[in-house]
Amino acid sequence: MSETSKPTFTVIGAGMIGVLYGAQLQYAGYDVTYLFHHHANEVAKSGIEVDFDSGNVVLPDVKVTSKHQDLTPTDVVLVSLRTSDNYLLSQLLPPALKKDSIVVMLQNGMGNEEDARRLLGSDSHDWSDVRICRGLPFVLAEQLGPGHIKHDQFGQVTFGVPGVKAPDWLTGVVDCFQRAKIPTAVTDNLQLTIWEKLALNVPANGLPVLFHASIGEIASDPAMTSQWLDLMKEVQKIAVADGYDLADDFISGMYEKSKGMPFYPSMMRHYDAKKSMELNSIYDRPLQIAKEKGISVPATELLSGVLEMLDARNTGKVPPKS
Amino acid sequence: MSETSKPTFTVIGAGMIGVLYGAQLQYAGYDVTYLFHHHANEVAKSGIEVDFDSGNVVLPDVKVTSKHQDLTPTDVVLVSLRTSDNYLLSQLLPPALKKDSIVVMLQNGMGNEEDARRLLGSDSHDWSDVRICRGLPFVLAEQLGPGHIKHDQFGQVTFGVPGVKAPDWLTGVVDCFQRAKIPTAVTDNLQLTIWEKLALNVPANGLPVLFHASIGEIASDPAMTSQWLDLMKEVQKIAVADGYDLADDFISGMYEKSKGMPFYPSMMRHYDAKKSMELNSIYDRPLQIAKEKGISVPATELLSGVLEMLDARNTGKVPPKS
Numbered sequence: 001m002s003e004t005s006k007p008t009f010t011v012i013g014a015g016m017i018g019v020l021y022g023a024q025l026q027y028a029g030y031d032v033t034y035l036f037h038h039h040a041n042e043v044a045k046s047g048i049e050v051d052f053d054s055g056n057v058v059l060p061d062v063k064v065t066s067k068h069q070d071l072t073p074t075d076v077v078l079v080s081l082r083t084s085d086n087y088l089l090s091q092l093l094p095p096a097l098k099k100d101s102i103v104v105m106l107q108n109g110m111g112n113e114e115d116a117r118r119l120l121g122s123d124s125h126d127w128s129d130v131r132i133c134r135g136l137p138f139v140l141a142e143q144l145g146p147g148h149i150k151h152d153q154f155g156q157v158t159f160g161v162p163g164v165k166a167p168d169w170l171t172g173v174v175d176c177f178q179r180a181k182i183p184t185a186v187t188d189n190l191q192l193t194i195w196e197k198l199a200l201n202v203p204a205n206g207l208p209v210l211f212h213a214s215i216g217e218i219a220s221d222p223a224m225t226s227q228w229l230d231l232m233k234e235v236q237k238i239a240v241a242d243g244y245d246l247a248d249d250f251i252s253g254m255y256e257k258s259k260g261m262p263f264y265p266s267m268m269r270h271y272d273a274k275k276s277m278e279l280n281s282i283y284d285r286p287l288q289i290a291k292e293k294g295i296s297v298p299a300t301e302l303l304s305g306v307l308e309m310l311d312a313r314n315t316g317k318v319p320p321k322s
Numbered sequence: 323m324s325e326t327s328k329p330t331f332t333v334i335g336a337g338m339i340g341v342l343y344g345a346q347l348q349y350a351g352y353d354v355t356y357l358f359h360h361h362a363n364e365v366a367k368s369g370i371e372v373d374f375d376s377g378n379v380v381l382p383d384v385k386v387t388s389k390h391q392d393l394t395p396t397d398v399v400l401v402s403l404r405t406s407d408n409y410l411l412s413q414l415l416p417p418a419l420k421k422d423s424i425v426v427m428l429q430n431g432m433g434n435e436e437d438a439r440r441l442l443g444s445d446s447h448d449w450s451d452v453r454i455c456r457g458l459p460f461v462l463a464e465q466l467g468p469g470h471i472k473h474d475q476f477g478q479v480t481f482g483v484p485g486v487k488a489p490d491w492l493t494g495v496v497d498c499f500q501r502a503k504i505p506t507a508v509t510d511n512l513q514l515t516i517w518e519k520l521a522l523n524v525p526a527n528g529l530p531v532l533f534h535a536s537i538g539e540i541a542s543d544p545a546m547t548s549q550w551l552d553l554m555k556e557v558q559k560i561a562v563a564d565g566y567d568l569a570d571d572f573i574s575g576m577y578e579k580s581k582g583m584p585f586y587p588s589m590m591r592h593y594d595a596k597k598s599m600e601l602n603s604i605y606d607r608p609l610q611i612a613k614e615k616g617i618s619v620p621a622t623e624l625l626s627g628v629l630e631m632l633d634a635r636n637t638g639k640v641p642p643k644s
Contacts, residue, residue, distance in 0.1 A: 210532065210628055211635065221640075223630035230620055298552055298621035306532055308545035313533065318543075 006030055007075035007176055010096040016143045017106055018080030023050045023057050028180035033063040039146035040066035048147040073098035076173055080106045083281035090119040097130055102173055104135040109281025110194055113162050131169055133161045134190055140263045156183040160190030195239035195246050200254050201282050202300055203231040205267035206307050219258040229255050234297040238286050241293040277311050328352055329397035329498055332418040338465045339428055340402030345372045345379050350502035355385040361468035362388035370469040395420035398495055402428045405603035412441040419452055424495055426457040430523060431603025432516055435484050453491055455483045456512055462585045478505040482512030517561035517568050522576050523604050524622055525553040527589035528629050541580040551577050556619040560608050563615040599633050
């Protein structure tokens with residue numbers, strides 16, 4: 001990453017999260033290129049807009065493409081694909097990379113950095129100097145149209161690298177986010193932060209898919225309150241067995257907060273839009289660790305299986321029989 | 323129950339099960355009165371028809387009412403309400419009863435005889451001589467229209483009384499069913515038979531509600547096979563703690579059979595028809611016993627909670643927010 005000039009950015013997978021943060025960086029003066037899956041032409045014409053309570057970020061001129069082959073190397077690459085599409089990274093990442101780029105996995109869930117490292121490893125280039133970190137977003141927003149996002153609540157991005165203390169090179173990226181007025185945090189224990197977020201995500205992402213109800217409605221419904229807490233406690237059990245001290249206080253506090261969240265999670269929005277859900281990073285990997293550690297988590301297993309079967313039918317991988 | 327003449331029958335809750343068995347008894351020459359919730363007038367005009375592969379049972383003349391006040395006492399009362407409606411029995415049963423009537427709970431699930439006994443206890447009459455038994459049906463059928471049922475598969479009714487060996491008085495009822503060519507069995511251990519059926523019903527009734535898929539499709543879907551078996555094993559754990567030896571062989575054998583069942587369960591049909599589901603007898607009571615015995619069954623708890631919340635929203639007890 002260049003020390004002498006402003007870092008340049010690529011957003012890979014310009015959905016709600018990618019546009020939200022990419023636009024704030026561009027608005028702060030950084031050069032940002034967006035890789036859209038759909039609607040690249042429309043967005044190139046209409047620009048990008050993000051609605052905040054404090055006013056709108058309007059960007060009439062944006063660098064947009066739908067062809068990853070047209071990307072050029074930048075200092076920072078923000079990956080905001082749905083994690084179920086991370087397998088595409090072996091093709092999408094290389095055109096945007098130079099030897100010392102920083103890749104920020106701007107995603108939820110577990111194992112995403114390992115995905116990116118493994119998929120880069122399948123390229124014939126030597127990408128071993130590329131640095132990969134997490135930018136764990138805690139934000140609620142909605143997509144009003146192509147390139148048009150409405151910010152609802154929160155917004156903090158927590159930066160870290162799995163398995164190690166936050167390295168010095170993170171500072172360069174974090175500085176950019178801060179200059180763009182994006183709330184940031186840096187953690188020396190990314191894995192614990194990921195487990196904490198998963199304890200919320202396991203009930204809060206999957207259950208709304210079943211009910212088309214908000215996080216708060218379900219967490220506070222008498223039929224589901226103990227089940228919601230039990231799912232959180234199962235995640236806690238896996239985390240503790242994995243060596244991360246997810247405290248009882250954290251679980252009970254986050255549970256109380258959940259009851260007051262009148263929001264729909266991204267997983268429900270993906271499901272409703274007939275898109276695949278981020279089951280790999282939110283459910284499969286924690287469950288894989290549970291299996292390896294010999295931890296029994298039947299409620300999480302059941303929810304995960306239900307979601308997997310619903311996902312297959314919803315996305316047409318299995319045609320419904322009736 | 324009269325020894326000298328043919329026993330007379332009332333069917334309380336003439337839905338699919340009640341019409342199916344009531345019609346076979348009437349066809350064999352027994353006097354049967356049907357209490358319909360809806361469509362009593364239509365059925366009085368059009369009669370009752372049950373389609374079997376071997377030919378149809380056609381009954382142009384049927385004794386039908388929609389007013390329980392109009393019922394008269396009969397020797398046998400078949401209760402085929404959905405168990406979620408059993409609370410109505412305090413009103414529906416007494417007009418059909420005489421001192422020595424036999425009540426056959428022609429239903430799935432647990433605790434139904436206790437329901438009936440308790441609800442009769444709230445009447446000012448002394449009904450203590452009324453005998454209450456189970457007729458546990460194992461049948462697949464569908465309702466083609468009011469008073470018109472299509473028999474699909476199976477049909478056996480297993481008779482027994484909770485907590486005791488099959489008493490002699492059961493013979494009179496069982497004889498009638500046999501004369502009507504209904505396959506019967508009699509058990510000295512009704513509670514074990516109920517647990518066996520519950521081990522199937524807990525996954526096979528509830529999960530199709532989530533997927534609108536058949537029992538076999540779900541039991542054999544790679545995403546759900548281990549979860550299906552785990553739900554059965556949780557029921558087994560409760561049964562064993564309750565003193566009923568639900569064998570591993572039974573569980574694994576029934577699981578294998580489930581994979582080959584291309585049928586939709588009654589609970590899914592009730593849900594699709596926006597009717598309340600039989601959650602009380604299939605889920606609540608086994609879970610209550612698990613709680614009393616200190617048995618942890620998180621997957622069953624989760625499924626039960628999900629169904630309860632879906633039931634409330636589906637039947638309008640809680641209006642959906644979106």
